[in-house]
Amino acid sequence: MPRLQEKRAEETKAAIVAAAKQLFGEKGYEAVTMREIAKEAGCSHTTIYIYFKDKETLLHHLSVPPLEELRGRMETAASEPGASAVERMQKLSRVFIEFCLGNRGLYGIFFGVNSERVDTASPSSEINRLRLGLFNLLRRTLGEALGLPDGERLLACSRIYFYQIHGIAATYSHSKESADALMERLTPTFDEAVAVLMLGFNALQSNKEVGKQ
């Protein structure tokens, strides 16, 4: 019955991942040492190397599941039935923001705000693939919401939209308030931000069409 050992191993690995996630999130990738992670995970620092080739690999293994979960939740939000375009975008944004605030420091790593070393070492790894996937989902959804076809126009709008939610996340990513507290306090503002953008996009559209005539 090797099951018992297997279970122990998975527990240890999970403990390491959990510890690393928490610490990276709290203090940032570079500021956390392998020994700290090990102590938090309740094992020797060498044990980490059984499960992860090195610190960076640990970070990557750590990043993928949350990002995939985020994508799942964003897809759900994007395809919510019986919701207006604005509502869908608001839901999508809330999901994204909540995720970022719930993962704080990690967020900075995921979205390249931090740590050039990480980006340098894995220019086109799975994380980048996931990032791109999120952006595309966002663009697609926005295109539907605005009735815009793929193209430069939509790309520009998507960027602007992304700046907005990225800015929100960045703004609070180092706040001491909990994700929940922040969401409770600021969700109206976030929703309004989305509403403003959508109104602005539409208005711009109308202006241009008027200009054409």
Next chain:
Amino acid sequence: MPRLQEKRAEETKAAIVAAAKQLFGEKGYEAVTMREIAKEAGCSHTTIYIYFKDKETLLHHLSVPPLEELRGRMETAASEPGASAVERMQKLSRVFIEFCLGNRGLYGIFFGVNSERVDTASPSSEINRLRLGLFNLLRRTLGEALGLPDGERLLACSRIYFYQIHGIAATYSHSKESADALMERLTPTFDEAVAVLMLGFNALQSNKEVGKQ
């Protein structure tokens, strides 16, 4: 003649600050070593400790002048005569963004995107005062541009506006492209972002007024 020495000292200090500013900006706070700064400044690394207690203190002394310069430039942009509301906001934003992209690594430190260590050490120091000043300037200018009085309404709009420009800065703050290249390539998008927001703010306003009637 202590004047001569004083002058030399002042020069050395300035050289250190300049070197540190450049290097922190280029590579980020953690990635720069005291020896690098000293080499760039043309002095011994021990000399730095004559003027600054430690690396962190150096960083803080370093942050204030650029932020004050930024405020100056933003004030100029905000009070540009013969410019429409949107144009003024666009100019303001360009100034802010260009500053952030021109100072990269530093930007992250100024605006708390990075390195909680720094924040921890100076919870509400002069930097925070400056940050707040910038935000107020922005709010005032936006209030004038939108014809809105101080209050919750304007605060919310200001936040949304800040998210946007902060998001822009954050998005490109780790790009390999130079500030100039980025500005050249993306200024239209940035301007459009501002335009969209202004249109959105106004549209929202109209909606609400309509609702009131």
Next chain:
Amino acid sequence: MPRLQEKRAEETKAAIVAAAKQLFGEKGYEAVTMREIAKEAGCSHTTIYIYFKDKETLLHHLSVPPLEELRGRMETAASEPGASAVERMQKLSRVFIEFCLGNRGLYGIFFGVNSERVDTASPSSEINRLRLGLFNLLRRTLGEALGLPDGERLLACSRIYFYQIHGIAATYSHSKESADALMERLTPTFDEAVAVLMLGFNALQSNKEVGKQ
């Protein structure tokens, strides 16, 4: 049926020895890890410790059979019928050199070129006995070839002869070329080296005899 287990055990042990031999030979003692050996042997690294107290013990158990095989081959070469004295010595040398080049890293260990740690641990163990045996075989053969009785004279000649072949082995023991390639390329030189020595020994002999007269 403990036989079956015994056999399996024997096989595992043999696999370990074979793997260690190959890897030590290829990369040198220090550069090989227990895990590498285990992987090559197709077992867990802990299994090695069932059969061998530690890495060093493994090395020692490993050294004996090849050395005995070498002695066998050298004895065969030494007693080859219908060969001239020089030819016998050349064959003997080729056998020795080929063995050394075919075992590279191991050779250094066998003949104390490397790693005093090993020597320290077993100052006059079985390996030394074997080494001495080889040298005696060599001396005996050389004595016959030169028509010299045991004694200082023969001892000196044997040493000189040993230096030569040891020098050959040492020279190429870290070359990147394969044993086969080296043998093919350099056998003429090696043979000539032996021929030169034999000529020299004989000439020296003649000189001395002339001197005596």
Next chain:
Amino acid sequence: MPRLQEKRAEETKAAIVAAAKQLFGEKGYEAVTMREIAKEAGCSHTTIYIYFKDKETLLHHLSVPPLEELRGRMETAASEPGASAVERMQKLSRVFIEFCLGNRGLYGIFFGVNSERVDTASPSSEINRLRLGLFNLLRRTLGEALGLPDGERLLACSRIYFYQIHGIAATYSHSKESADALMERLTPTFDEAVAVLMLGFNALQSNKEVGKQ
């Protein structure tokens, strides 16, 4: 007066080099740690990194002066006036052997008996240049001694000659006896080895010439 500091620095550097030379010689490159060297040199291990980029650089800086000294001594021996060909070669060999025995472990590193890592990392560094220079000196001297022109013939003889002295060095390179003791005890044998080779080379030459006729 920075002279005092400068002197201290050179003393420290010299102490490091001396300690490293001794320890590398005694235990081999890989087996010696930077901390050991530092302790022996009477400084902190970080101090070493002030003077040498890394362990390998330390080794190289360490290797060059002895090798150059060796070349000098060999050149002197090679051009000794009023000495027969054999005597010159014997002197040359004694110089080489004495150097090797006096530098033991280091010898293995210089002549590639040890540590593939070292060779790999600096395939054509200054050390290799020096090695080649020694071999050429040896070949030239041997050519003069044998009256042989440059060419395959001389190259083969040089190789054989090199094997011999390399073999001598290798044989005793891990002996516990001091260089002096070994030289005293074995110089006659070493000289005889050279004499035998020279006799052999000449005899071979005669044989071939006879064969040609």
Next chain:
DNA sequence: GATGAATGAGATTTCATTCAT
């Protein structure tokens, strides 16, 4: 005022080896 010398603390990573199953 300024500097070169020197250091201690600490980071990542590797490896031989033991323990529980």
Next chain:
DNA sequence: CATGAATGAAATCTCATTCAT
């Protein structure tokens, strides 16, 4: 018999910082 899990010791190297001049 055999193994996966886990560890302690140790190695190289970096860096901010202090001390003596």
